[in-house]
Every structure is written in C-alpha cells, then in structure tokens.
Amino acid sequence: MNKEKGNLSIHSENIFPIIKKWLYSDQDIFIRELISNACDAITKVKRLNSLGEADLRENADFQVKVVLDTTAKTLKFIDNGIGMTEEEVKKYINQIAFSGAEDFLQTYKDKGDIDQIIGHFGLGFYSSFMVAETVEIDTLSYKQDAIAVRWRCDGKTEFEMESSNKVTRGTEITLYLGEDGEDFLKEYTVKSTIEKYCSFMPYPIHFEVADKEPEKDEDGNIIIEEAKALNDVAPLYTKQPNTCTDEEYKEFYQKTFRDFQEPLFWIHLNMDYPFNLKGILYFPKLNTEFDTMEGRIKLYNNQVFVADNIKEVIPEFLLLLKGVIDCPDLPLNVSRSFLQNDGFTRKISDYITKKVADKLNSLFKSGREGFEKFWEDISPFIKYGILKDTKFYDKVESIILYKTTKQQYVTLEEYLENYGEKTNKQIYYVSDDVQQAQYIKMLQEHDLEAVILDHNIDSAFISHMEMKKNEISFKRVDSNVTELMKDKDQAADEEVSTKETEALTKVFNKILNKEDCKIQLESLKSQEVAGMIILAEESRRMQEMMKRYSMGGFNPNTIPTEEILVLNKKHPLVQYILKHAEEETEILNFIVHQVYDLAVMSHKPLSPEAMGNFIKRSNEIMKRLIVE
Numbered sequence: 001m002n003k004e005k006g007n008l009s010i011h012s013e014n015i016f017p018i019i020k021k022w023l024y025s026d027q028d029i030f031i032r033e034l035i036s037n038a039c040d041a042i043t044k045v046k047r048l049n050s051l052g053e054a055d056l057r058e059n060a061d062f063q064v065k066v067v068l069d070t071t072a073k074t075l076k077f078i079d080n081g082i083g084m085t086e087e088e089v090k091k092y093i094n095q096i097a098f099s100g101a102e103d104f105l106q107t108y109k110d111k112g113d114i115d116q117i118i119g120h121f122g123l124g125f126y127s128s129f130m131v132a133e134t135v136e137i138d139t140l141s142y143k144q145d146a147i148a149v150r151w152r153c154d155g156k157t158e159f160e161m162e163s164s165n166k167v168t169r170g171t172e173i174t175l176y177l178g179e180d181g182e183d184f185l186k187e188y189t190v191k192s193t194i195e196k197y198c199s200f201m202p203y204p205i206h207f208e209v210a211d212k213e214p215e216k217d218e219d220g221n222i223i224i225e226e227a228k229a230l231n232d233v234a235p236l237y238t239k240q241p242n243t244c245t246d247e248e249y250k251e252f253y254q255k256t257f258r259d260f261q262e263p264l265f266w267i268h269l270n271m272d273y274p275f276n277l278k279g280i281l282y283f284p285k286l287n288t289e290f291d292t293m294e295g296r297i298k299l300y301n302n303q304v305f306v307a308d309n310i311k312e313v314i315p316e317f318l319l320l321l322k323g324v325i326d327c328p329d330l331p332l333n334v335s336r337s338f339l340q341n342d343g344f345t346r347k348i349s350d351y352i353t354k355k356v357a358d359k360l361n362s363l364f365k366s367g368r369e370g371f372e373k374f375w376e377d378i379s380p381f382i383k384y385g386i387l388k389d390t391k392f393y394d395k396v397e398s399i400i401l402y403k404t405t406k407q408q409y410v411t412l413e414e415y416l417e418n419y420g421e422k423t424n425k426q427i428y429y430v431s432d433d434v435q436q437a438q439y440i441k442m443l444q445e446h447d448l449e450a451v452i453l454d455h456n457i458d459s460a461f462i463s464h465m466e467m468k469k470n471e472i473s474f475k476r477v478d479s480n481v482t483e484l485m486k487d488k489d490q491a492a493d494e495e496v497s498t499k500e501t502e503a504l505t506k507v508f509n510k511i512l513n514k515e516d517c518k519i520q521l522e523s524l525k526s527q528e529v530a531g532m533i534i535l536a537e538e539s540r541r542m543q544e545m546m547k548r549y550s551m552g553g554f555n556p557n558t559i560p561t562e563e564i565l566v567l568n569k570k571h572p573l574v575q576y577i578l579k580h581a582e583e584e585t586e587i588l589n590f591i592v593h594q595v596y597d598l599a600v601m602s603h604k605p606l607s608p609e610a611m612g613n614f615i616k617r618s619n620e621i622m623k624r625l626i627v628e
C-alpha cells in the first residue's frame, strides 16, 4: 500500500489534552481497554471460524501478550484475533472511536465533576493516549491475502498509515510511553493493573518484560519459567451452580479477596432473564464491631472489571459482603446519577436483595442450629439491611434472632410467646450482660429473660422495630422497676414512705455532695439489692442519640440526667441509713457512698475518680473488719 497521511475526523482540535485531563483519575483503564479489545478480537475470529468463515489452522493458541520494554520505553499489547484491514483501520480507528470521544465531550462539556463519570467511557483504544506520546498499530486481518497495515499517531490530530511487516494474524499495539505514562514502565504497576482489571478475562493473558535479565541457576544456566497466564479464563461464577463444589467456592473466595478466613456461606447468582447476571456473594466472617465491617463487591461487565462497590447497582447494605457480580447488560458508559434513577438498575438491585433474603430464609428453615451458629456474624449485616431496605425487612423480619441472657436464640415471636404476657409485650434487653448482671438476676428470679443487644447498630435497630411493630417496645433492664420486682405483700403507708424518701434524699445529697439526687423507695423482692439506678428508656435513648450526633468538643456530662436511685426499703443497709440519717458518723458516710457506687456500677462504668475513691474506701472497710 502507499504511504498515506490524513487528518483524524474530529471537530475538536483539543481532544487529546481533554482525554488526558478528564480521565486522569482512572489513568490505568487504558490497560483494561486495550486488553478487552484484544479479547473481543479473539472472540470475533473464533465466531467466524465456527461459522466456517475464517481459517484458523495456524495461530489458534488464543492469547493476549503484554510486553514491557523499559529500555525502549514501550508497552505492547499483542493478540492473535481478527486483525484489521486498511479499510477497517480507517473506519474503526480513524472515525468511529472519535465519534465516541465527541459524544463524551457533548455529554460532559458542562460538568466538571470527574466523580460523575464512571471510569469506563467507551473511549476504548484512544485511552492509550493518556499515557503514550505515540501509538502504533500493526495489524493483519484474518482475511485471505490481507495486507498488513501500520497506523501511527503522535497524539495530535494527524495519523500516518503504511504497510506493515507483520506476518501473523492479529493486532499489535505499541505505546511509546511519555512522561504521563512513566508509572507504567514499572513491571509491578503493569502486572497489578492487569490483575486488577483482567483477572477474569476469557483468554489467557501473558505478561513479560522484554529487556529483563534472565534468571540463572547456580551453574549459570538460564532458568526457563513456564509461561503462566495472569488470569482465570473461566471464573467460578460463570459455571452452573450445581457443578461447583464447596471447596471450589472457598478457593475462589480466598483467591479473589485474599482473605484466608473461610466464608460462612455464599449465594451463587445466575440469571438469564429478564436480564443477564451472574455472580457469587459471600458472607464473610465479621469482626464484631460494626465499624470494622468492610465488604467488597466487584462489578464486572462480561468478565471485565469495572469498579468496586458501585452502590447505585448494588444495595448499600450488601456492600458489607464480599462478592463478584457480572452483569453484561449494565449501561456502564453513563453517569452515576443516571444509574441511580434507572429502573433497570433498580431491578437488578431488587433481584440481588431478594436472592439474599431467600437464602437467609432457606438457611433458617433448613437448619435452625446452623443458622444460630452464623447469627453473631451475620446479624449486623441483616440489621443494617433492615434499616436500609423495606423490602428486605419484609422478607427477613420473622427470622431475626435475639440471644437471651441464657445464651439461647429466640425469634421475636418466640420471646413474646414465652414472656409477652408477663411483660406486657415489652422486650427486656441488656446492652452489657456483665455490667448489668444484677438486673438480669432480678429478672431471672421472676422467670423472665432479657435479650442481649450490645452492638453499635442495635439502638437504631430497636427504634426501627418499634416503628414497624407498634405493639411492642424494647426496655433496657435498668430502665424501670417492674411490678414483678416489687414485693406487693408489704402494704405501703404512703405518708411514711414520703417522709422516708425525703429523709433519704437529704442524707444522700449531703453525703454525696449533690443537689439533685433523685431517690425512689421501693420494697423489692430481692434480698440482695440495696440500691439500683434506673434511667427511663426514653431519656437514655435521647442521651445516646445526642452523643452519637454531636461532634467533637461535646461533653456528655452536660446532658441533664434523669437517673433515679431506687433504694430497697427492706435491705438492712437502707434501714441503717434511715435509722441513723441524722448522725454524722463515718459509718453512715461509708455506707451511703458504697450503696450509691455499687448501684451505679451495675448501670454504667464509674468515672475514674469515683472508681479510685471506691477502691480506697473498700480497702478501708476491709481493714476495719480486721481491727474490730
């Protein structure tokens, strides 16, 4: 062919600077684009072969080769796919690709926000100019008697075309890396980028460094390493679920997420209609703290990695899981705000949510014991899902488990069946089963159980449950004195009671040096408890909420406290205080402090200063026991 020069058919002279600037944050996608073009070219030639239209007797070991030459500063992408004729280069490279760039500019010319744009933008081949000063294509079409073509462009709007000396079918793209692409002269950068985007691409991808000193053994002989593809051409999620073993699922998980813990269980998604979606979602073993839950859902488009954790497609609460989702139908070359409002994306998201809920229900029904074993790990995830998604709530609310203080798991329905009548449909809970042991014991003495809700997410979760189910309410065990705890045999003389309460308030205020000690005198059935602190559920939730939403500089002690000190009228220490209220003895001082501190300790941690005093005082009391 004759050497030919021409102008690329675009209207904007400034296309290259724009490609560089606008796509800068996702600079590494050129590797994905060039390798996926190479894979497409192989798929095309294979298809033609199966239709009898291409002769593939030679060069049928399909693969993509990426070759880095750090001396020549080039990066090559070589495939043995369909190749291109001169006409095709003119049509696909000179014109079509640029019309993609034109669309890109038209759509985004007023929007400077790069975050609006999903990295992948159909610029395909031309994204190579983000890193290359000059790009060369050498290509030979599969067609009989085709003439190899060389195309060359140095990042301006002019190109050159001439004959190439390429003799094997396929395309070789050479990037002459410029200043912007220096990073890609590092073996590690290229390799890890291929692994990031291409680990599931459908043909083997081989990577080599052309000018690397070969490794030698002790005798100076060159070690010839067996060429190994960087990718898995048939990832597990592309297979039929009934052909996959548990071992394969675990291995895939560990390899894909580099998490050497075993996943708890998984869901293999496989849908053809009304949209095409495949994937595997794993429930990882979680750290108990909600803050450290970190999932990762990798989104693929036809085995090409697109991005992690795109919350417009994947329901937000599922981002706490780990998994891969491949959806070839997703329109990825559009903005994220479009995806958000897209009915199709919503359908995908609904489908995934339904699959997860179905799996949880089937685990619950097929083996409650196994489900209970998982519960601690999956409960923060389920509760988060419930808060975020009404449909998910509807599907799983009946299988939510609550761990009781007897370490058994019950559903809400079971709890209410057992205790609902006694508690008037209230669900007692503890947020710290060690600290609140005294209250738990008091409940158990009356054949009542509390459930343990000790996770960060639980306060939001119980409010949500109360909103959904008007008839129930959650009460922390230290929020009130239930009628059950009171000794009803003791007929109370109200007038006497009031006087005694006043006397006790006076003495506690004086000795504790407080002004606002709220005291309630009760005849408790328990013989062991002298005093306990209660804080109305509503006040405590309000305090928690203020703590949660107030940012730095906030002092929680400035919240007015509604704590009440309940004193057990029948307890000898309380009776002693009442009897000696007017005296100013050291014993009275000790007893008032100890009764108060012990009551506080079952409710919340003592302040460091109060704890120091408590220890000192306790030691002093014990010393006196020896002396007297």
Ligand SMILES: Nc1ncnc2c1ncn2[C@@H]1O[C@H](COP(=O)(O)OP(=O)(O)OP(=O)(O)O)[C@@H](O)[C@H]1O
Pocket: 033, 037, 038, 041, 079, 081, 082, 083, 084, 092, 093, 096, 097, 100, 121, 122, 123, 124, 125, 126, 171
């Ligand atoms: N390695 C290759 N072998 C054969 N043809 C190729 C190769 N690379 C690119 N082409 C041709 O050039 C065209 C334009 O490529 P480009 O990557 O710019 O866009 P695209 O692949 O069509 O779309 P996308 O924007 O999704 O990448 C391709 O459609 C294909 O016909």
